[in-house]
Each structure stands twice: as C-alpha cells, then as structure tokens.
Amino acid sequence: MDRVIEQKTGWRKFVQKKYIPYYVGGAIAVILTFMVINNDTSAVKASRDDFRTATVIDGEFADYVRLSGQAMPMTTVQISPLEGGVVEEIINEEGSKLKAGDVILRLSNENLDLQILNAEADLAEKENHLRNTLISMQQEKLGLEQNKLQYTLDVRRTRRAYEQKKALFADNLCPKEEFTVAQEDYELATGQLNLVKERIRQDSIYRSVQVAQLNESLDNMRKNMEIIRRRKDNLTIRANIDGELGFLDAVRGQSVMAGTKIGQLNSLDNYKIEAQIDEHYIDRVTSGLSATFDRNDEHFEAKIRKVYPEVRNGKFRADFKFEGQTPDNIRSGQTYYLNLQLGQSDNAILIPKGTFFQKTGGSWIYVLDPSGKLATKRSIKIGRQNPKYYEVMDGLEPGEKVIISGYESFSDSEKVIFD
Secondary structure, eight states: OOOOOOOOOGGGGTOOGGGHHHHHHHHHHHHHHHHHHHHOOSEEEEOGGGSOEEEOEEEEEOOEEEEEEEEEESOEEEEOOSSOEEEEEEOOOTTOEEOTTOEEEEEEOHHHHHHHHHHHHHHHHHHHHHHHHHHHHHHHHHHHHHHHHHHHHHHHHHHHHHHHHHHHHHTTOSOHHHHHHHHHHHHHHHHHHHHHHHHHHHHHHHHHHHHHHHHHHHHHHHHHHHHHHHHHHTTEEEOSSSEEEEEEOOOTTOEEOTTOOOEEEEOSSOEEEEEEEEGGGTTTOOTTOEEEEEETTEEEEEEEEEEEEEEETTEEEEEEEEESOOOTTOOTTOEEEEEEEOSOOEEEEEEEOOTHHHHHTTSEEEEEOTTSSEEEEEEOEEEEEOSSEEEEEESOOTTOEEEOSOOGGGTTOSEEEEO
16 A cells, blocks of 8 residues: 655755755864864964064074183182181281282181190100100119229239139148139129129110110100191191282181181182083083184183083083283183184075074974065074074075074964964
C-alpha cells in the first residue's frame, strides 16, 4: 500500500536530514574564519614614527671595542702592622706624599711592654748565673792548683826520704821496714800528684764546655731580647717606599690586629689602567693588544700587560700599560675611555647598533619592504661588533632597510604593518 509523503513547509522545510552536512561544514568554516581573524599573531600594526630604521651598508668594519678604565698605580704596597696594638697617634692622613721611612702612625701595646720587661729580667738573671758559675769554677780551679802544689811538695819530700832510706838500706844501716814505708810514702805522693793533674785536665775540659754552653744560652737570650725590642719598633708604622698614602682605615683608640690591612701606599712613578671587558670578547682579548685614547686634545697609546681569567658579573678584567707618553696630572681613579683594537679593518656588510639586539640576540631582524609600509621578520647571522656597527654574516644585503630600535611592542610577530 503506498504511503502518502507529507510535504514540509515553513522553517521545517530547511531542517531536513539531508541538509545537516552542509550546515555543519558551514559552521566549521565560519568558526575557522573567526579564529583566524581574531587570533592571527602573524602581523601587528605600529606607527612608523615610534621606531628607528637604518640602511644596510657595505663598508669598512673597524674591529675595536670601546672600554672605560681607571688609572691605578702600577705598584701598590699594603700597610699592615707586624704587631697588634691600639692606635696611639696618626701622623699622616690619606693623600699625603711620603718618603720611605716616614712615620704614618704609632701603636701602643702594653702586653708587649710587659714581655720586654720579663725578657730583660730573665736576661739579667741569666747573666748573674753565668757570673756566679764562672766565679765558682775559678775558685775550684785555684783549689786544685793549690792541691797540686802541695802534692808536688810531698813528692819531693817523700822522694828524698825514700832515696836516703834506700842508701842506708843498701849499707844495712836501715831496717827494711823503714825503707819499705819510705818507698810506699813516695809512691803514694806520686800517685796523688798524678790524680790531681788528671782532675785539673778534666775539669779544664768540662769547664770550657760548660762556659761555652752558658755563653751560647746567654747570646740566645740577648738575641731574643733584640727581637723583642724590634717588635717594639714595629709599633711605629712607616712608609717603606716613596709614594702617596692612598687610604688609611684607622682612628685613634682603634684596636688593630697584627697583619690587618689598614691602608695602602701608592707609588707615583708609574701607572696602569684597569678596565672591565664584556665576556663576549674573552676569547679575543690577549696580552699585547694595542689601545688608543684621547685626553685634552692629545693622543695616547696603551697596551694590554695582563688579562685576568676570572669572570664576574659577565665581565673580566685587564690591565693596560702606557706606551710612550703618559698624560699629565694623572690621578689614581681617573677614568679613561679606550679603543681596544681586536683585529685588522676590512670590508663587511654593516648595520648600525641598536636596542633590537637585546631582544633578538642578533638571530633575526625586521626588514622593510620597498614601500616602507611593511616589515617582515627575517633570520640573520651577526658576527663581530664595534661601538657603532654590527657585522652581518648572512641574511641581509646592502641597501635594505631594517628596524634597529627595540622590539618589545611587536610580540615576536612575523610582520609589522605601519599606519
């Protein structure tokens, strides 16, 4: 049986199953179009007057870097007391011109004074002991000499008695016992005399050794006394070179430890320039490189004498020495602006330096089209740089115009459209 199909009218006519794919496709197209229009970050609008542009050129690149440095004495001497103490008197202030040996300040040290008194007392006691020992030895020596004289006399007497008894005994006029006693007395006196002589010899050796030891000990005490007295002299701080007292960190009544740096003495005979250099150049800066600077309409030259390897806060230090003439009235701490020559000048594609580098690091730049109304983001390669120009290794051609001011308001857009 045939079924009658009802014809839809009105709005129902458009809401049919066969039209749904078309409706969905259209909706998707509308949504995509909306997203592209409202979320397109590939372009940004800007005013041409808000940015600085420059022309890419083909010119001579001078390979140098601009530095600022301070004049410093080539030779400085640290002022540090060898002995601690309390600042008693300040003779010279900062900035004073001094000769070697001039007094800078004086310290006091009661403990050192007490050590000196104790050392003097010990030395006096040692000297008294040595004198008493020498007197005792001399008395003992005199006693032994007296014994020697006595025993010598006894030997002579006993020898006469022995010889007499011997002659009488030979003539049978003396008993054998008397002869034997006389002989024994003579031998005893001779033995005693030999013992005294041996004791005198040994005592002489012992006495000389003991006296030498005592004298050596006394000499050591005297040397120690001299050292302690020199320590007293160290309380007077003196300049050990001719120069200028750069700074002095001491006030009266201040307690200063031994070895503490309290000042600096600057030699005025020769100066150097200390400069801080960006670590970007650390592989190119070496000893011997030349630099130039102008001061008071005069031209001067300098050369790197030392490069310090340590990098702090993105910079490393180098010392320059003057070559030839030195500026007049040079003062420690004066600022000099140097042009440090890093290499030979040659032709290159150049763009003026600008703040765009802080944003891009030299990896890309905005290039204007011929109309000047549109700038496009382009990858480039930056090589060397000097205070005026960047050397372009790749990505730009002479005659093109680029934006060299800051890119903070462009949000990394691919294009910039100028009003």
